[in-house]
Amino acid sequence: MGVLLILWRQRLRRDRWQLLGWVLGIGAFALLAASAVTSTYGSTASRTEILQVAVATPAILMLRGLPRGADQGAFTFFLVYAFLALLAGLMSTFLAVRHSRADEETGGAELVAATPAGRLLPNTATVLHGTVANILAALAVFAGFAAQGLDPQGALLAGAATGAVGFCFLGVGLLVAQFMGTSRGANGVSSALVVLAYVLRGIGDATGTPHADGTTMTEGAASWFSPIGWGQQTFAFSGGRVWPLLLPVGLGAACLTAAWLILGVRDTGGSVWGARRSRTSARAGLNSPIALALRLQAGSIIGWAFSGLALGLLAGSLGKAIAAVDTPGSGVTVALRAMLRSQGMSLTQLMVSVLFLMAGVLAAACALQAVMRLRQEEAAGTAELLLAAPVGRVRWLAGYLVLGAAAVVLVVGLAGVGTWATLTGSGDESISADALWQIAVAQLPAALLYLAVSALVFVLWPAATIPAGWVLLGLGVFLGVYGGMLGIDQSLRDLSPFTHTPVPQGDATDWSGAWWMLTIAVLAAALSIVVMRRREVGTA
Incomplete structure (x- = not known):
């Protein structure tokens, strides 16, 4: 004892x-x-x-x-x-x-x-x-x-x-x-x-x-x-x-x-599931930093991508349920449908928008893991071995940023494919393919912003990369998804990228939030690359 x-x-x-x-x-x-x-x-x-x-x-x-x-x-x-x-x-x-x-x-x-x-x-x-x-x-x-x-x-x-x-x-x-x-x-x-x-x-x-x-x-x-x-x-x-x-x-x-x-x-x-036998020599395709990063993160990226696909299939499979609810039999449903129609939306489009917000959270988490892998490689000492070869620090960081951005697009894209495929066969015509893909694209800026900001944290304060990444994502979800329900002041809720994710409403869609997030993401990524040129590898 x-x-x-x-x-x-x-x-x-x-x-x-x-x-x-x-x-x-x-x-x-x-x-x-x-x-x-x-x-x-x-x-x-x-x-x-x-x-x-x-x-x-x-x-x-x-x-x-x-x-x-x-x-x-x-x-x-x-x-x-x-x-x-x-x-x-x-x-x-x-x-x-x-x-x-x-x-x-x-x-x-x-x-x-x-x-x-x-x-x-x-x-x-x-x-x-x-x-x-x-x-x-x-x-x-x-x-x-x-x-x-x-x-x-x-x-x-x-x-x-x-x-x-x-x-x-x-x-x-x-x-x-x-x-x-x-x-x-x-x-x-x-x-x-x-x-x-x-x-x-x-x-x-x-x-x-x-x-x-x-x-x-x-x-x-x-x-x-x-x-x-x-x-x-x-x-x-x-x-x-x-x-x-x-x-x-x-x-x-x-x-x-x-x-x-x-x-x-x-x-x-x-x-129980032992590691498979390794090759004695690397494939020719692993001759670049981004290829190595892909090899190291392929499993987690596939996992996040399949999660996005599953979420998309779920959103589409509920189309029939939404169609069954969207009937004139309920006074509340009629009022809700009329309010949404005045905004250029339908019950199905509302449901897809909500579920795609979850897809945006998944994409942001996938982006964070790309940057966290940088920190793990650095802390384990393997990054120093890699950079001893003809690979510059900027090229190393840029490779992970490109891979993270591609992973974000893959997660959101598969969610869109899953929703489009299932809604196409559901008979629900209340949401067009154009509106569906606008909803999907709207999730990209917030996820890319998390990618760039976490990279900036990595180059400025390496030891805080992992905890800061998850804390920022958790706060973003808390303020952006649940802040309104909890009565949190709008000025605090505006700190969450998910608060500024556009909600497509036909020609009335406000994309200004998306453009601002993309601008900040580009600036943060550029600043992280500039700082990386002068930063020592392996710092605490």
Whole structure:
């Protein structure tokens, strides 16, 4: 027990700032959401009106949740629970990989295994560490909701649902780390599974069955394939059910058990999916920095690109559902349709715009990873070996920038192809091909801006490249996607690139935001190249 506590304290010390940021961020989001509902949607009538619009608009349900009544607590849970669970899942998977596969990569796990701790006790310490982290996240959600006067029992159940999903993905992350040979691969796969759970929950909510009151729905089948959907089934603030928590906790425990069994029989540093045998000499195609960068990042770029394609296919596949909703049978639908028509849009176009905003976030994340790879190569010392050859620093950086820009176009382009292909055969003619591709192109400036700004951070403050990149993206999503819902001042929301992403509305589309973002991106990229000419490689 003494060794276990020592290992746990080591993890607490190592993660103290990251863990504090995650827990406080999750709690602050819950607090702000509850406060915004109180100030903006203080009456039952206003909440009922919003819910009726949401029920008539599957795109809103994709990003929000499952309506379960106009009560203040139930309305707050509908708005933010899915995103809270998403954050808890990402926190847990990153934590799991950081203290398992990443430690094996650096050799730290082998050193610890040579002590009385052995090979299995560090894994137990990681489970304890992750469990405590999710308990703290659950308490933060409870405190955020309760501080705004929401029912304490419902707030406690909402916190427990958030923590249970986090615990589930703690097990998923540790299990994935047994299969993948690198921390980068383990992080990519496990975080993709978290996003998949969010998307499956969204599909289930968007394809659910509305009730006669227009403020409640029964979930679709897809929600039952998602741990986030299981947590949503607790119906916090609207009846309250504890038994759905057994599902994510049970899946997490099963994954942890499987991870322990695999860890007990495999070699330290090995993986279930071992690396393939390397070539004795490089291909002729690897004779340039950009070709090498592509070889190093091909796996992650393909993963992001397929995610964009899947999102596009999802957007198109919901076309029939939108067409079914867009009927004169509902007064709310008629009013919403008339308002959108006055703006040159349709319900389908609104849904595609919302989902393509998610594609823009995926493209921005792909761009960030291109620059982060620069920092990883530099920190590992391999960049210095490469630059010892006839390769200049500017050419090295420019190659990654070109590759990052191409990856952004690929992710967004495949999302557009997927949407176009599925909508073409759906019979829904409410969105033209021209409008669809305008929506896709509108996502490029924000993603390219993240690419250029992260490159500038890399050349000015190398050690901050990775944390600053993810923090900037997280703040951009928080302010741009959820800022309006939380009642955040417009001046703060304008700091997010996603706030300025154009929403195509025919000839009335305002593209000024896109041009400004492209201009800033070009200037930031040019400045990073100029600074790179004088910057030393390998600086902290």
